[in-house]
Amino acid sequence: MKKMILIGRSECGKTTLRQALKGKKIQYEKTQYVNHFDVVIDTPGEYAETNTLARALALYSYEADVVALLLNATEPYSLYPPNVAPVVNRPVIGIVTAIDDPRADVEQAVKWLKLTQADPVFCVSSFTGEGIWQLLEYLKEDGDVLPWETKEEAESEREVASTKYDIHDIKDPDFEFI
Numbered sequence: 395m396k397k398m399i400l401i402g403r404s405e406c407g408k409t410t411l412r413q414a415l416k417g418k419k420i421q422y423e424k425t426q427y428v429n430h431f432d433v434v435i436d437t438p439g440e441y442a443e444t445n446t447l448a449r450a451l452a453l454y455s456y457e458a459d460v461v462a463l464l465l466n467a468t469e470p471y472s473l474y475p476p477n478v479a480p481v482v483n484r485p486v487i488g489i490v491t492a493i494d495d496p497r498a499d500v501e502q503a504v505k506w507l508k509l510t511q512a513d514p515v516f517c518v519s520s521f522t523g524e525g526i527w528q529l530l531e532y533l534k535e536d537g538d539v540l541p542w543e544t545k546e547e548a549e550s551e552r553e554v555a556s557t558k559y560d561i562h563d564i565k566d567p568d569f570e571f572i
């Protein structure tokens with residue numbers, strides 16, 4: 395598999411996508427530092443959001459074959475400046491996440507990612523599995539065995555064990571945001 399570094403603002407769905415690419419269970423975990431897995435480098439969103447930390451992303455991208463810019467389909471704006479992809483000396487792809495969300499505006503997110511010159515742009519849902527197969531096919535190299543054998547398996551509904559918002563039961567009257 396091509397090694398892919400996931401870049402995008404906090405909560406755009408990087409870690410969830412990493413889980414959906416590999417398994418059936420989705421479980422919320424906040425990315426605290428750059429996690430270097432076999433074929434995915436998962437980064438904390440704060441690195442993309444903070445000027446000084448963003449420089450570290452440039453260094454980590456040297457460890458990857460492909461740089462993936464993620465944009466959540468519910469975003470009201472894009473973090474990325476137009477034409478940013480050609481400054482990277484790796485292929486840059488775009489990934490629109492959370493296309494299952496009722497608030498999603500997929501067309502707008504695709505436009506914003508295309509403006510960066512990322513190519514191709516994939517549209518995925520880590521919850522329903524939609525689009526995951528196409529991304530795997532893109533990352534696949536000769537001789538690779540994919541974690542999912544068929545498109546149907548790759549694009550089957552995931553078991554969402556927890557999300558950021560149900561880690562604490564906010565209906566609990568004693569729950570306080572701190």
Ligand SMILES: Nc1nc2c(ncn2[C@@H]2O[C@H](COP(=O)(O)OP(=O)(O)OP(=O)(O)O)[C@@H](O)[C@H]2O)c(=O)[nH]1
Nearest residue numbers: 404405406407408409410425438439492520557558
């Ligand atoms: N509906 C829907 N929600 C998603 C999807 N992907 C992620 N989410 C939700 O979005 C929230 C943030 O997802 P993460 O994967 O943790 O986001 P992240 O980009 O890794 O965030 P940081 O680690 O803070 O940089 C979680 O509550 C996820 O359950 C998706 O495909 N569909």
Ligand SMILES: [Mg+2]
Nearest residue numbers: 408409424425
């Ligand atoms: Mg994360």
